[in-house]
Amino acid sequence: MLISRRIITAVGLVLAGSAAQAQTAPWDTVPLQTSNSPFVLSLPGSAETPPPVQKAEPFALGSAGFVQPANVQVVAPARPLVDESALRYYAHNGEIGRVSAEINRLKSLHPDWEPPEDIFDSNKTAVNEQPLWDLFAAGKSQELYAKIREFIKLYPGYAPTGELRRQIMNAEARKTVLRASEVGNYPDVVKTVAKNPTLLVCQEMDMIWRTAEALYKTGREAEAFAAYQYILANCSNPDERVATVQKAAEILPRQAVEKLVTFGRTGIDGQSEFNDIFLNIVRGEVGKAAADEMLLVERADLETLTRSAKLQQNPGDAELLGWYYYSRQDYEQAAEWFNASLKLRPSVKAIEGIVISLKGAGAYEEAENLAYENRRKDPLILKAYLEVMSIQILDDLDRELDFKRLSRFANSIEEAESANGAQVLGWHFYELYDFDEAETWFDKSMKFHPNEAAVVGLILVAQRNKQTKRQNQLIADWSGDFPAVEALNRVRRASASSTQKRSSGGSKSYSNSSLASARNAFNSGNYKEAVALLERNALRGRETRTSQLLRGWALFNSGRSKEAHKIFAAADAQRSTKETRQGKWFSEKAMYKYQ
Amino acid sequence: MLCAAVIVSMMAAGGVFPAVATEVIGQSARDNEAVSLWLKSAWREYAKRFVTADGAVIDDGNQGISHSESQGYGMVLAVAVDDRELFERIRDYTFETLQVRKDHLFAWKVEHTDKGPNVADTNNATDGDLLIAWGLVEAYKSWGENENLSSARLVLKDIAEKLVRDTGFGPVLLPGEIGFSSGKGQEFTLNPSYWVYPALEAVARFDTSANWEEIAVVGEEVLDLSQRAPSYLPPDWVDVSGIKLDPAEKFPLEFGYNAIRIPLYLALSTNAYREKKVADFAALKGFDAPGGPYVVHVVSGETQSVMGGKGFAAVAALTRCMDTSEPFPPELLRVGADPYYSSTLQIFTVLALAERYPQCLSQEG
Numbered sequence: 002m003l004i005s006r007r008i009i010t011a012v013g014l015v016l017a018g019s020a021a022q023a024q025t026a027p028w029d030t031v032p033l034q035t036s037n038s039p040f041v042l043s044l045p046g047s048a049e050t051p052p053p054v055q056k057a058e059p060f061a062l063g064s065a066g067f068v069q070p071a072n073v074q075v076v077a078p079a080r081p082l083v084d085e086s087a088l089r090y091y092a093h094n095g096e097i098g099r100v101s102a103e104i105n106r107l108k109s110l111h112p113d114w115e116p117p118e119d120i121f122d123s124n125k126t127a128v129n130e131q132p133l134w135d136l137f138a139a140g141k142s143q144e145l146y147a148k149i150r151e152f153i154k155l156y157p158g159y160a161p162t163g164e165l166r167r168q169i170m171n172a173e174a175r176k177t178v179l180r181a182s183e184v185g186n187y188p189d190v191v192k193t194v195a196k197n198p199t200l201l202v203c204q205e206m207d208m209i210w211r212t213a214e215a216l217y218k219t220g221r222e223a224e225a226f227a228a229y230q231y232i233l234a235n236c237s238n239p240d241e242r243v244a245t246v247q248k249a250a251e252i253l254p255r256q257a258v259e260k261l262v263t264f265g266r267t268g269i270d271g272q273s274e275f276n277d278i279f280l281n282i283v284r285g286e287v288g289k290a291a292a293d294e295m296l297l298v299e300r301a302d303l304e305t306l307t308r309s310a311k312l313q314q315n316p317g318d319a320e321l322l323g324w325y326y327y328s329r330q331d332y333e334q335a336a337e338w339f340n341a342s343l344k345l346r347p348s349v350k351a352i353e354g355i356v357i358s359l360k361g362a363g364a365y366e367e368a369e370n371l372a373y374e375n376r377r378k379d380p381l382i383l384k385a386y387l388e389v390m391s392i393q394i395l396d397d398l399d400r401e402l403d404f405k406r407l408s409r410f411a412n413s414i415e416e417a418e419s420a421n422g423a424q425v426l427g428w429h430f431y432e433l434y435d436f437d438e439a440e441t442w443f444d445k446s447m448k449f450h451p452n453e454a455a456v457v458g459l460i461l462v463a464q465r466n467k468q469t470k471r472q473n474q475l476i477a478d479w480s481g482d483f484p485a486v487e488a489l490n491r492v493r494r495a496s497a498s499s500t501q502k503r504s505s506g507g508s509k510s511y512s513n514s515s516l517a518s519a520r521n522a523f524n525s526g527n528y529k530e531a532v533a534l535l536e537r538n539a540l541r542g543r544e545t546r547t548s549q550l551l552r553g554w555a556l557f558n559s560g561r562s563k564e565a566h567k568i569f570a571a572a573d574a575q576r577s578t579k580e581t582r583q584g585k586w587f588s589e590k591a592m593y594k595y596q
Numbered sequence: 597m598l599c600a601a602v603i604v605s606m607m608a609a610g611g612v613f614p615a616v617a618t619e620v621i622g623q624s625a626r627d628n629e630a631v632s633l634w635l636k637s638a639w640r641e642y643a644k645r646f647v648t649a650d651g652a653v654i655d656d657g658n659q660g661i662s663h664s665e666s667q668g669y670g671m672v673l674a675v676a677v678d679d680r681e682l683f684e685r686i687r688d689y690t691f692e693t694l695q696v697r698k699d700h701l702f703a704w705k706v707e708h709t710d711k712g713p714n715v716a717d718t719n720n721a722t723d724g725d726l727l728i729a730w731g732l733v734e735a736y737k738s739w740g741e742n743e744n745l746s747s748a749r750l751v752l753k754d755i756a757e758k759l760v761r762d763t764g765f766g767p768v769l770l771p772g773e774i775g776f777s778s779g780k781g782q783e784f785t786l787n788p789s790y791w792v793y794p795a796l797e798a799v800a801r802f803d804t805s806a807n808w809e810e811i812a813v814v815g816e817e818v819l820d821l822s823q824r825a826p827s828y829l830p831p832d833w834v835d836v837s838g839i840k841l842d843p844a845e846k847f848p849l850e851f852g853y854n855a856i857r858i859p860l861y862l863a864l865s866t867n868a869y870r871e872k873k874v875a876d877f878a879a880l881k882g883f884d885a886p887g888g889p890y891v892v893h894v895v896s897g898e899t900q901s902v903m904g905g906k907g908f909a910a911v912a913a914l915t916r917c918m919d920t921s922e923p924f925p926p927e928l929l930r931v932g933a934d935p936y937y938s939s940t941l942q943i944f945t946v947l948a949l950a951e952r953y954p955q956c957l958s959q960e961g
Binding site (some may be wrong): 183374377404405408409411412413415426430437438441442445 | 827
């Protein structure tokens with residue numbers, strides 16, 4: 002495709018040109034706060050020489066929609082070019098007669114021309130600007146401006162020469178653009194670059210990117226597109242070109258991005274330079290959709306990715322398609338893609354994908370075996386294995402497991418310290434009336450992480466085994482934590498109060514503090530409740546001596562004198578008081594009588 | 597699991613599994629030149645380190661004593677590697693020194709003192725007796741000397757009379773004549789690793805003083821019931837009363853250096869169902885990856901210690917290979933450093949692999 006390297010319009014140039022005239026120079030006034038400069042721009046190369054000649058005209062605002070390769074418009078300057086060199090030469094030499102003759106000659110050639118007012122200025126002062134360039138190159142703008150003001154005072158009629166002036170103005174504009182762009186003040190970005198049109202050149206890539214963004218954010222979408230297009234048509238740095246498409250993809254709609262991609266150059270491998278980035282965009286889209294099943298994905302995107310996965314043998318794309326189809330609950334396609342990916346490259350994620358896809362498809366046996374074989378490769382695969390097993394066991398709780406599957410599961414539960422897996426096995430054995438095995442697993446489950454299913458299991462096992470004391474203890478210990486246990490507790494209380502008359506436990510206090518509740522429970526004779534509350538408090542690890550001793554008495558009064566004795570003995574060893582000695586004595590007595 | 601055992605016992609009784617041709621132990625290994633070379637080399641090293649000139653097999657990890665178990669292992673291994681001379685030396689020592697009871701069983705423990713061997717305990721160890729009988733039967737099969745068979749039968753007859761007891765599960769093997777039954781002879785302490793399955797299978801074809809096959813099936817049932825949550829590893833010792841079975845109170849509640857032999861014996865069995873049980877071990881703690889096996893507390897499921905030694909690691913690797921065809925690690929074939937017990941298990945493991953799963957060794961062969 003033939004693209005003009007000079008995309009420029011008369012409108013743009015006029016806009017840019019007039020705006021540039023209206024600016025005041027930064028050194029015109031002394032800044033109020035010199036320390037307020039947020040950052041210092043480093044400038045490219047040595048400032049002693051002017052910037053390299055640009056191949057392309059700067060990007061001009063208002064140029065949207067004018068990409069017409071065969072229709073290059075080169076617009077004449079607003080004012081005619083007048084060769085003033087002879088005039089200045091004579092002026093410099095003080096040859097006034099010759100100056101006058103030259104003015105007449107030029108006027109006859111260019112009727113509208115007026116001689117510049119400054120032709121004799123250089124005659125008076127010869128200013129060496131090198132110190133200014135040095136300051137500029139060092140980025141010391143405030144010092145530079147002070148120096149310029151000093152020069153103006155020192156050499157009447159002095160003004161920075163064109164190139165220095167342009168560079169200073171651009172540097173200032175650059176700062177303004179950055180600042181405005183960073184805080185999202187997009188109108189200021191657009192305003193600033195409009196005044197400094199020479200900022201929008203390939204050497205100032207960042208400025209074009211920020212301008213494009215600002216244009217888009219201020220509703221000038223077509224111009225934003227044109228800015229990106231300008232880069233692709235005129236600028237040659239391959240990294241910057243790729244970055245341009247990436248940035249465009251972040252803000253422009255997909256169609257616009259796809260259009261930009263067509264400006265890519267074809268490499269020696271026959272692939273567009275934007276092939277990867279386009280694929281990345283597609284991957285991003287499909288990836289987003291894989292994480293959010295409500296998102297729709299273009300059919301073309303899936304096809305693009307499918308091509309990449311199949312023809313380019315890209316395992317990542319195959320895996321991504323796996324996740325996409327998994328999110329769409331198309332488990333068979335998902336498993337197929339994960340398998341395809343796995344064939345191309347070993348990947349733990351792909352294995353996990355296959356496992357959960359098989360699980361989703363209900364192919365539990367296959368999922369179980371694959372997950373088990375790979376369980377050590379990733380905790381997520383181990384987790385998936387435990388889940389697959391749990392699902393299958395829960396599906397048919399009293400179906401006997403063959404020993405191999407049982408031992409694999411048991412060993413993996415231990416390895417993962419899976420409270421859930423352990424309680425599932427507990428219920429499995431409970432259903433098989435194997436209460437010893439069930440109890441072992443419920444106990445394990447509680448050890449790994451206390452949970453309702455396991456504690457209810459333990460309570461029911463205790464009930465089956467007619468271990469009333471244990472049953473009550475479990476209920477007392479856990480009814481505060483699990484609603485189901487609390488429900489069992491209510492049932493138990495209801496049946497207890499119906500058979501035996503009890504004195505009221507006093508008015509119930511619903512204090513926020515469990516310690517206060519514990520004390521209330523203790524004072525109203527509900528020692529087991531007090532124990533449960535105090536034990537939970539102790540488990541939090543910040544038990545005061547007072548609540549520790551209260552726990553001792555609560556235990557003592559609930560008939561758990563052995564544990565009470567342990568507490569009192571420990572407290573006594575720490576600091577022996579009358580209370581600790583009493584506690585020890587009473588619990589010891591009760592202990593030996595009880596035993 | 598209980599059901600499975602019952603089914604197998606029915607199948608065995610009904611003769612669903614025809615008796616396999618009575619090959620001598622180590623026949624496949626003898627036929628495979630590479631394995632045979634390894635076995636002979638390992639045996640030379642073993643004999644040099646653990647077998648005395650008199651024919652005592654020394655347990656260097658156990659104060660250098662000899663016992664009926666080490667003599668039995670030595671006899672079986674000697675037949676397996678076709679070393680008749682050494683077999684006879686070990687056999688003769690065993691009969692002269694250990695067969696000192698009033699019956700044909702063997703005193704289980706001999707100390708070696710300056711004044712010569714000293715029988716330290718005349719109680720028997722049933723697995724030792726069984727191993728010796730097995731060695732004699734294999735020798736008879738290999739070299740056809742009738743005296744070996746008649747000696748074996750005498751031992752077996754006494755095992756059948758004194759050590760086979762009836763329980764709720766059927767006939768079991770009492771671990772020794774004294775000290776393993778109580779409660780008017782209704783409660784027993786048993787050792788699941790005393791069921792030397794290949795020995796029971798081998799002797800059953802030459803002796804009918806007890807129903808050895810049935811005893812083997814009951815052994816499987818004892819084993820099944822002993823494998824419990826959370827580790828499903830069998831404890832070394834169990835208490836049996838009626839049809840109740842629990843880890844033995846008098847012994848540590850551990851899967852340990854006794855029970856580690858169970859998967860090995862199952863692997864040496866010629867019964868396909870027993871072989872399958874070997875693979876089942878592969879998923880258990882300490883067996884499922886290199887690094888084990890471990891001594892494991894059977895109630896808590898916690899690891900107590902690593903069983904250090906190539907022989908133990910070899911048994912674990914054997915179960916994995918029989919489960920998932922994981923190749924047997926070549927480093928477990930190195931000999932010369934491990935003590936008697938570990939070395940014994942190592943050679944038996946290679947024998948089992950050569951007989952049952954030669955493909956596990958194919959990288960070497």
